Amino acid sequence: MTDSPRPAPNPRRRSERSRRAILSAALELCAENGYGKVTIEGVAARAGVSKKTIYRWWPTKGAVLLEAVIEGVVSASPLPDTGNIDADMVTHVTSVMRLFTSPVIGPAYTGILSELLHEEALARAVNEELVAPRVALVHQRLDAARRQGQLPPDADLELAVEMLYGPLYYRHALKRPFHDEQRIVELVAHVMRALRAPARS
């Protein structure tokens, strides 16, 4: 499944120095000029690196930025467990929103979301390497809350996740101004209300 037709370079010989320089340069250029102006050529020049070195390890500029974003996101957007599911969700959704508006990661992620729409491979990578793990964490947190009785046993957690993330991606996709913190509190409240309210007869 992973047998690409390329000669598959030896990762042990990889220069960590170059790798970091490339990721940094890509993020910087994206923040400075916007994703559209990021070019492999420009990244190579800024990083003091040969184009070939980039192409050796990444298929597209989207993949480069995805790796940069993933590294930057690992520590950001935490998923706390204070015991209060509503508060924790507010914290998490807020941190995700902050990601979109972050001066350095934000433009990069926006660019990735743009490119992913017409590049199947990048879409797959984003889902597998970035989104799926984080969604799984949220799902687990909600599940824990359900087992603790903070949510009804039949709560539709998948739908919950989509209702929490959805409005953020909706505003982002259409470049509408993001929610303020109060609005996020209300959003989370509505979602939790939907989970807890009994289905109509």
Place this chain on the structure above:
Amino acid sequence: MTDSPRPAPNPRRRSERSRRAILSAALELCAENGYGKVTIEGVAARAGVSKKTIYRWWPTKGAVLLEAVIEGVVSASPLPDTGNIDADMVTHVTSVMRLFTSPVIGPAYTGILSELLHEEALARAVNEELVAPRVALVHQRLDAARRQGQLPPDADLELAVEMLYGPLYYRHALKRPFHDEQRIVELVAHVMRALRAPARS
């Protein structure tokens, strides 16, 4: 609104024949090869039109496709009023989802959403000419339901719209498979439940 710095060609002399050929060619190429492969050059060739003619009337390929999409969307995604707000919302959200998956309009709209992320003017145009009017209609329909007592007087309609559209844009933005019809019924049900449930003490 028409304050373009360009010489502003005389619209009366515009060839309607060329205009339609360009819009059709753009939609076709987008459907066939995906938005990323659409080029002004390719559209011009397919439409049997000079590149200059395209640049004379549209600033970017996104603008071309936007015009094509708007023409195609006018009649689609209707907003019925059967008196039952839940059912009407299911109908509408389903029709919006159908738009994303439509074989000819879908790829074009996807492309627009991609380009809009790094082009302010297109983002503005999409919101003003396409999204805002339709959101206003939904808002009106919900407001009518509220006045009829199908929703509580303090229902947060703006949030409702976002919770309805959000999951669709979330899945679209990440190229996840769309909801089936049953899932949309459940989504609408959750949103309505959230609107009707009393806020927690």
Place this chain on the structure above:
Amino acid sequence: MTDSPRPAPNPRRRSERSRRAILSAALELCAENGYGKVTIEGVAARAGVSKKTIYRWWPTKGAVLLEAVIEGVVSASPLPDTGNIDADMVTHVTSVMRLFTSPVIGPAYTGILSELLHEEALARAVNEELVAPRVALVHQRLDAARRQGQLPPDADLELAVEMLYGPLYYRHALKRPFHDEQRIVELVAHVMRALRAPARS
């Protein structure tokens, strides 16, 4: 025979300005840095021209320089007719030798002779467009001399041409220092002597 698989650009629309700039830039760069350092990229930059414009009209850098050389050679290396075939040949051979050592045409022609050795198309072009016409002229001049009785009726003119040009190309091919004028006089004398001497029994 001339139907290249390329779209065949329209020569009437060609920019003479660009053409001259390209030929000049190519000759200059060749004289300055040597043929090996001439690159299409460099020529384009020096000529203030797009690479595409070069590739549109010439297949290789060799072809560009060939055209430049041909233009430069037309007026140089004259073929006089003073009535004295020996003197005229000395004049001509000397002018050819001067071509090899000319500061601007020389390096270009040397480069062409280098590239032609591993490029069939260039070899053909050089023979057809540059060498053959000039050899024909020399042949005619010798033929005229033969008809005037300055050479025997059975003189082998083809061999004569080769014996005149040969030593020049021999020295050039091996980068040996060229003949001085006195040596050329002797060379021509030997060739003429060979033509006039009776074959051995």
Place this chain on the structure above:
Amino acid sequence: MTDSPRPAPNPRRRSERSRRAILSAALELCAENGYGKVTIEGVAARAGVSKKTIYRWWPTKGAVLLEAVIEGVVSASPLPDTGNIDADMVTHVTSVMRLFTSPVIGPAYTGILSELLHEEALARAVNEELVAPRVALVHQRLDAARRQGQLPPDADLELAVEMLYGPLYYRHALKRPFHDEQRIVELVAHVMRALRAPARS
């Protein structure tokens, strides 16, 4: 003469196995694809050898091929002494012509002649190691004939060599088809006639 700025690797440790593999690979590739397609990278791959190993022992691909050619030429193009200078010259010139058209040595020597035109060091090496010794042999053979009275005492032997080799290099340099054996006989005859004919008053 050995004053290279390089660390000067120890020749005693040199792998003869690699050396032969490199020379063979270079000759093969040159014969198969032409000199222009020969690359250090390709030679290394074909020889199963590291690029570094090639660069350690040769400065350029021209140098590699020169070494290969010299090894192959040592026994070829003999210089017989049957007592008949005309016949011996025909034999020798024919053998030189055969060299140019030899399927394996020919392309390599052609490549060397190409590269030597823009590489001073290679030109010097070719003259010193390959051409000069052979020219000296021819000169000696002619000189012997002169002393034996087969040529006049004042025969210009240097010019003779150039008139014999010249037409071959002329045709080779311009990739014109080579002389057939009869033509070589005539060429040698002309040269000898020139040497023997008295200078004009």
Place this chain on the structure above:
DNA sequence: TAGTAATCGAGACGGTACGTCGGGTCTTCGA
């Protein structure tokens, strides 16, 4: 007969130029 120092294969690295594609501008020519 070990130790050790160089060469070996492999191939990643920073570069330069390649030949191609498409962008957006500008000129020419035919209907």
Place this chain on the structure above:
DNA sequence: TCGAAGACCCGACGTACCGTCTCGATTACTA
């Protein structure tokens, strides 16, 4: 006189080799 055709400058693409370099793994001299 307008619009198609398309040549133009430009910038980036992804690839091929260049010549240098660092790796372990032999391999062949030295101690």
